[in-house]
Amino acid sequence: MTPSNTPLADLCRTMRRIRTFEERVAELYARGLSAGSMLHLSIGEEAAAAGVGAAMQPQDSFTTHHRGHGIFLARGAEPSRMMAEIAGRDAGYCRGKGGSMHIADMALGHLGANAIVGGGIPHVVGAGLSYKRQKNGAISVAFFGDGAMQQGILYESMNMAALWDLPVLFVCVNNQYGMGTRIDLATRSVEFDRRAEAFGLSAKMVDGEDVEAVFHTAQALADEARAGRPGFMAVSCFRFFGHGRMDKSPYRTAEEEAAGRKRDPIARARDTLVERGLASAAALDALDAEVVREMNATIDFAAAAEAPPYASMFRDVYGPGEPEPEPLQRRLDRILAIA
Ligand SMILES: Cc1ncc(C[n+]2csc(CCOP(=O)(O)OP(=O)(O)O)c2C)c(N)n1
Ligand SMILES: [Mg+2]
Numbered sequence: 001m002t003p004s005n006t007p008l009a010d011l012c013r014t015m016r017r018i019r020t021f022e023e024r025v026a027e028l029y030a031r032g033l034s035a036g037s038m039l040h041l042s043i044g045e046e047a048a049a050a051g052v053g054a055a056m057q058p059q060d061s062f063t064t065h066h067r068g069h070g071i072f073l074a075r076g077a078e079p080s081r082m083m084a085e086i087a088g089r090d091a092g093y094c095r096g097k098g099g100s101m102h103i104a105d106m107a108l109g110h111l112g113a114n115a116i117v118g119g120g121i122p123h124v125v126g127a128g129l130s131y132k133r134q135k136n137g138a139i140s141v142a143f144f145g146d147g148a149m150q151q152g153i154l155y156e157s158m159n160m161a162a163l164w165d166l167p168v169l170f171v172c173v174n175n176q177y178g179m180g181t182r183i184d185l186a187t188r189s190v191e192f193d194r195r196a197e198a199f200g201l202s203a204k205m206v207d208g209e210d211v212e213a214v215f216h217t218a219q220a221l222a223d224e225a226r227a228g229r230p231g232f233m234a235v236s237c238f239r240f241f242g243h244g245r246m247d248k249s250p251y252r253t254a255e256e257e258a259a260g261r262k263r264d265p266i267a268r269a270r271d272t273l274v275e276r277g278l279a280s281a282a283a284l285d286a287l288d289a290e291v292v293r294e295m296n297a298t299i300d301f302a303a304a305a306e307a308p309p310y311a312s313m314f315r316d317v318y319g320p321g322e323p324e325p326e327p328l329q330r331r332l333d334r335i336l337a338i339a
Contacts, residue, residue, distance in 0.1 A: 007054070007215065008211070008212055008269060008272060008273055008276075008278065009278060010054065011047075011050045011212065011215060012211070012266065012269040012270060012273060012284075013287060013291070014046075014049075014050040014054065014073070014074050015047060015050045015211060015265055015266045015269065016266060016287070016288055017073060017291050017294070017295070018046045018049055018050065018069070018070035018073050018074065019043055019046055019266060020288075020291050020292055020294075021069065021070075021073060021079050021082070021083075021295050021298065022042060022043050022069055022070070023043075023295075024295045024296065024298055025039060025041065025069065025086060025100075026041060027299060028083065028086060028087060028302065029245050033087050033299075033302065034086055034087055035096065035099045035100075036088070036099050036100070038066075038100070038101065038244050038245075039086070039100050039244060039245050040066050040067040040101075040243065040244055041067070041069075041240075041241055042067045042068075042069060042070045042173075043240045043241055044175070044237055044238050044240035044260070044263070044264070044265075045067070045070065045175055045208065045235075045237045045238075045239060046070055046211075046265055047208045047209065047210065047211035047214045047237065048070075048071075048143070048171065048173045048208055048214060048235040049070035049073070049143075050070070050074050050211055050214075050265075051211045051212075051213075051218055051235070052071075052074075052141065052143070052169075052171050052214065052215075052233075052235075053075050054074065054215050055215055055218035055219040055222045056075065056139070056141060056218075056222065057137075057138070057139075058109075059136060059137060059138040060109055060138050061109035061110070061111050062075065062109060062110060062111065062124070062140065062141040062142070062143060063111045063112055063113070063114060063120030063121070063124055063140075063141075063142050063143065064110075064120060064144075065113070065114060065120065065143060065144045065173075066101045066113065066114070066115045067145065067173070067175075068143060069082065069086075071143050072108070072110055072113075075110065077093070077105070077108060079294065079295060079298045080297065080298045080301040080302070081093050082298070083298035083299060083302040084096070084301060084302045084305045085100075085103050086099060086103075086302070087302040087305070088307060089307060089308070090306050090307065090308040090309070091302075091305040091306070092302075092305075094316070095308050095312070095315075096307060097316065097317065098113075101113055101114075101115040102114070102115065111123050111124070111127060111140070117144075117145070117147045117148050117151055117178075118144060118147075118151035118153045118154055120143075120144065121142045121148065121153055121157045121170070122153055122156070123142070124140035124141060124157070124169075125140075125157045125160050125161050125166060125168060127140035127168075128140045128161060128166035128167050128230070131167050132164070132166055132167060137226060138167065139167040139168060139169055139225045139226050140167065140168050141168070141169045141170075141171060141222075142157070142168070142169070142170050142171065143171045143173060144170075144172060144173070145172070145173055145178065146172060146173070146174040146175065146176065146177075146178060146186075146192075146234075147178030147186070148172070149174075149187065149192055149195070150178075150186055154170070155195075155199070157170070158170060158199040158201055158232065159199050161201070161230040162201050162230055163200075165228040165229065165230070167225045167226055167227075167228060168225055168230040168231075169218075169222055169230065169231050169233070170196065170231070170232040170233075171218075171232075171233055171234075171235065172192055172232070172233070172234040172235065173235055173237065174192070174237065175238060176236075176237075176239070176260075177239060179243045179247075180243065180247070180249075180250075180251040181251075182251070191205075192205065192234040193205045193232065193233075193234060196231075196232030201231055202224050202229055202230075202231040202232070203231065203232040203233070204217050204220075204221065204231075204232075204233045205233070205234050206234070206235055206236070207235075208235040208236050208237030208263075208265060209237070209263045209264070209265050209268050210265070210268065212269075214235055217233055218233065221233055237265070238263050239260075240260065240261050270284055314328065
């Protein structure tokens with residue numbers, strides 16, 4: 001049987017594509033080809049992206065936190081254009097000006113990744129309000145980390161979404177850490193669903209090792225949100241590597257890391273497919289090899305792509321109707337005069 005005939009196989013493949021893509025992102029960084037110094041990998045957290053992403057529809061939109069590569073891939077991003085963006089190339093989704101942490105694409109409903117913890121959350125409330133008025137059947141989904149559970153903007157956003165019956169879903173990817181701070185050192189209450197319920201949202205906690213559970217929970221909450229009952233879900237998972245590429249996680253013991261990495265949603269999905277007789281290990285290996293080929297090509301594409309031309313520095317940065325930015329040469333002259 002071909003594994004792609006089952007939803008679990010599709011979810012497994014999406015997770016494999018995310019992980020392999022991010023392994024290539026790490027390679028891009030190690031080779032000095034990434035733009036900017038910060039890169040955040042979601043390896044270990046793939047079930048949140050794949051499971052919720054699969055429960056969304058083409059008309060839906062979303063925002064992500066700074067660890068959002070996987071979510072965008074799960075929503076149909078073209079990996080080579082993503083890699084080009086992360087490398088700061090003109091062929092990237094934002095012509096190299098967004099990079100890993102500010103990637104966006106209106107065509108795929110990506111309203112923007114955001115480096116400010118909690119920063120992307122209120123945007124989905126605005127999107128949800130517009131969808132409600134347009135009656136277009138779309139929902140808007142905010143993805144954020146457990147760190148944002150301690151940000152006030154989340155509570156203003158949940159309150160407004162509930163009060164106005166907006167088609168919105170809040171998704172907390174709880175990887176147990178905000179940078180080097182373990183979640184129980186950041187809050188006395190880790191029962192996040194109870195916080196959301198207090199605002200009148202439908203709320204669920206789900207195990208991020210089990211991608212099917214994430215998918216089914218997201219589907220149920222997305223259906224409710226589409227009917228004007230906003231929801232919240234927290235996906236519990238483990239960040240396999242450091243916060244950023246330079247972080248060697250000195251705040252975690254080797255035992256904790258080893259135990260955390262055993263909570264691997266991809267290994268679990270593979271085992272389940274084989275146990276249920278839905279795929280052979282050999283067929284899954286062949287699919288993995290195909291994904292590796294696909295993702296290897298993204299590095300070659302990004303490495304060969306051009307940087308944006310110097311003269312385009314301010315193009316696409318300001319919206320139509322916004323005041324013209326100061327011409328580049330004049331700005332440089334002014335800065336040099338001050339220096
Ligand atoms: C408002 C704000 N405060 C602090 C930071 C610095 N910062 C960047 S990422 C991060 C941790 C975020 O943790 P979490 O939300 O759990 O996301 P994760 O990195 O675990 O995916 C912090 C504190 C920031 N970017 N924005
Ligand atoms: Mg976190």
